[in-house]
Amino acid sequence: MDKRADEAIISVRDLTMAYGSFVIQRDLTFDIARGDIFVIMGGSGCGKSTLLKHMLGLISPAQGDILFSGQSFFLASDKDRDAMRRRWGITYQSGGLFSAMTLAENVILPLELYTDYSASEIEDIVAYKLALVGLAGYQDYYPSAISGGMRKRAALARAIALDPEILFFDEPSAGLDPISSRLLDDLILEIKDSTGATVVMVTHELPSIFAIANNAVYLDAATRTMIDYGDPGYLRDNSKQAVVRQFLTRGSSRAETNEDAESSAHE
Secondary structure (H helix, E strand, C coil): CCHHHHHEEEEEEEEEEEECCEEEEEEEEEEEECCCEEEEEECCCCCHHHHHHHHCCCCCCCEEEEEECCEECCCCCHHHHHHHHCCEEEECCCCCCCCCCCHHHHHHHHHHHHCCCCHHHHHHHHHHHHHHCCCCCCCCCCHHHCCHHHHHHHHHHHHCCCCCCEEEEECCCCCCCHHHHHHHHHHHHHHHHHHCCEEEEECCCHHHHHHHCCEEEEEECCCCEEEEEECHHHHHHHCCCHHHHHHHHCCCHHHHHHHHHHHHHHC
């Protein structure tokens, strides 16, 4: 058996995603190992966010299954599904903060819903999580009073409030300038290293992909299936699929050099 399958915290098996009779992607099978930073990538309209929604249990598959630590999510009881979800932290493209709540109140919410901590314990946890993302002293600020990058970090503080095993991100760098994007990448790495969480993210940002990801799947819109899977740096240099190399180089001289080398080899 594949060593990665033995270590998998998430296993996607023969997954077909569809809206009615319209197939988005079919025959998706891959593993995400514990501790991976895994990227779902591909061109516009290929189904990246749809795959993330399937992983979160927001959409049921037309066929196939998704397993968490070997347990089927879609065949599990409601009680077991809730237990799985409590192991997850989620940040959305917009941040998803409640605008009428302060940053502290946003982070408090999952702690009040899912733990029996006392008020003083929750206060300490909130202060620690906000400090961890560089927002110490901002407890009483509302989302509208801080920058976009700070809102992303506040959303991350809420996502890690319950010390999740898996962190899901939907386009975490969307709308950020390059410096703020890099700072967020560094923060995701720090959180992953300090907590041991597995990270799953949808992104098309090449700097982020190469800075933090060690595993990825490429969804192809034309064939409506995955056409490559593995370390992004390896795929960039060695994928047998030209469209994958082109995506990961965006038409740079590296892609042209690879294709020239292939042409010469066949002459």
